[in-house]
Amino acid sequence: MDRDFVIENGVLKKYNGPGGDVVILEGVTEIGERAFFGCRGLTRVTIPAGVTMIGDYAFYDCMGLTRVTISEGVTEIGEWAFSGCTGLTSVTIPERVTKIGEGVFSGCMDLTQIEIAPGNRQFSVENGLMISEKRHCVIFAMGNLTSVTIPDSVTKIGEEAFRGCKGLTSITIPAGVTEIGCAAFWHCTGLTSVTIPDGVTEIGGGTFADCTGLTSVTIPAGVTEISVSAFEKCKKLTIHAPAGPYAEQYAKKCNIPFVAE
Incomplete structure (x- = not known):
């Protein structure tokens, strides 16, 4: 429901809902820092096409999250954005993402499938490692x-x-x-x-x-x-x-x- 979201100038500042399967509202352009922090009831989230940035710690410690659909418009994923999402098993990094912060999937020990969109040359997966090609960093x-x-x-x-x-x-x-x-x-x-x-x-x-x-x-x-x-x-x-x-x-x-x- 709309009242579950605190939105300012297109930035989703805070989610106050019960969790479950959440579809972020159209018109949101940025998921703000800590917007879903510690929302352990969250199980699935769909990020709309207009979103270009996922902020630092946005989904930190969302332990129940098993699936996230990141839209093709996203260009940046902040540090520790999905850290502690222990239920997450797979994720796709869209073509336009050029920046991913430190510790983005830290502690996601069930995350064993990462797909990089074919047109994305910034990141790769090799030997079970997600690598930033630009920063030469695991x-x-x-x-x-x-x-x-x-x-x-x-x-x-x-x-x-x-x-x-x-x-x-x-x-x-x-x-x-x-x-x-x-x-x-x-x-x-x-x-x-x-x-x-x-x-x-x-x-x-x-x-x-x-x-x-x-x-x-x-x-x-x-x-x-x-x-x-x-x-x-x-x-x-x-x-x-x-x-x-x-x-x-x-x-x-x-x-x-x-x-x-």
């Missing part, structure tokens, strides 16, 4: 992955890109990767070992947090900063790195076993 990893080799074209692993990939046991990160986002591998409980490429200089907050099966991480000499929470709850971990550089100091500080290589 945006999202599908939750059913068990082993993956990241393509050589990738230089960045986005924030929470592999979050909750519990079945992932093996990953190969190419030499060209220079940045790994915060919480990129958070709660990948099946992961046992990782070798971080030489070009990486920083390991951010929660990058491997709660990877309870992780026993070995090889860190290059060039790493000069590691967050105190980077390996939180990794109780079986041993750090392998050249003697002397920052990684050895970090290991001692955090009481993590260290092997010089």
